[in-house]
Amino acid sequence: MFNLDMIHSFTETERVLYDYIMQHKDTVYYMRVRDLAEAAHVSPASVIRLMKKGGYESFAEFKLEIRNQHKQVEQQAVFDTKEIVDEFFNRTLSNDYNKQLDKAVEMIHTAGLVIFLGIGTSGILAEYGSRQFFNLGQRTFFVKDPFYPLGHSREDFTDSVAIILSVSGETEQILEQTEILIERGSKIISITNTSGNTLAKHSDVNLAYHLTPETINKTVNITSQVPVAYLVETLARKNYAKRQNRI
Structure with missing residues (x-):
């Protein structure tokens, strides 16, 4: 979704928005741009800028990826420890x-x-x-x-x-x-x-x-x-x- 270099380049507002998305993947899919902006206490323009920075053509495209990732997580009881270690390191x-x-x-x-x-x-x-x-x-x-x-x-x-x-x-x-x-x-x-x-x-x-x-x-x-x-x-x-x- 967003690689490490992108995350390190985030502004404070983008980091707050990113953190909100990571914590609420199961509900973000059902939101509109304005809904997400209000929930994360940022502007709708900030949401659009973050989408563009991630290489998404639209918010709808971003939500589709969120939904696909969420389905994959639901199908897996828990993450394998090796996956966790790899993600962190x-x-x-x-x-x-x-x-x-x-x-x-x-x-x-x-x-x-x-x-x-x-x-x-x-x-x-x-x-x-x-x-x-x-x-x-x-x-x-x-x-x-x-x-x-x-x-x-x-x-x-x-x-x-x-x-x-x-x-x-x-x-x-x-x-x-x-x-x-x-x-x-x-x-x-x-x-x-x-x-x-x-x-x-x-x-x-x-x-x-x-x-x-x-x-x-x-x-x-x-x-x-x-x-x-x-x-x-x-x-x-x-x-x-x-x-x-x-x-």
Whole structure:
């Protein structure tokens, strides 16, 4: 649909629109240009420009491809793990992405404390990430309770960086905790599936993995977390190497 070079060339508006389309493939097919523009909070002209950038003659042609892709996904129970890995490593990782990783590592390296935050599956990975960092000598703790009373603490997080995990980047409790951390002085690194979401916009560094979303029964989100585990381990190992003066 859109290759990696196209995605990297998107304007902020185009990225927001692209992220909306990726998250709502099952309903975009039934929309008109104006419907999609209103849903994604962009102008109809922005929709048309994105279609042209993707090489489509019309919005109808684009929707036909969306429908065909959606049918293929429906016929497949879940994506094969190899497909997931290929999609992430071949489409997402690039030199520009490595620059973002290096920027995140520099923030972690200069921080006295690393806070991991996530809910549900992301909470499990937050605990895993915190353990990886601790095993490599980094002072850290994790929060996977959406109602953990960060706001009741008087602790100053100026010397901290928070690594926040969220597939959608729109979970209300995560955004509330993020706001508290920012108010207390913490830097924010977010790992999300898209880059146009609210959490990404409030982060100092956002690492988005851009996988095709997967759901079962239209309600249970099973979008793979393989890229998240890779990113968390990469940050931990790069930070350790930097602490050992190897990079």
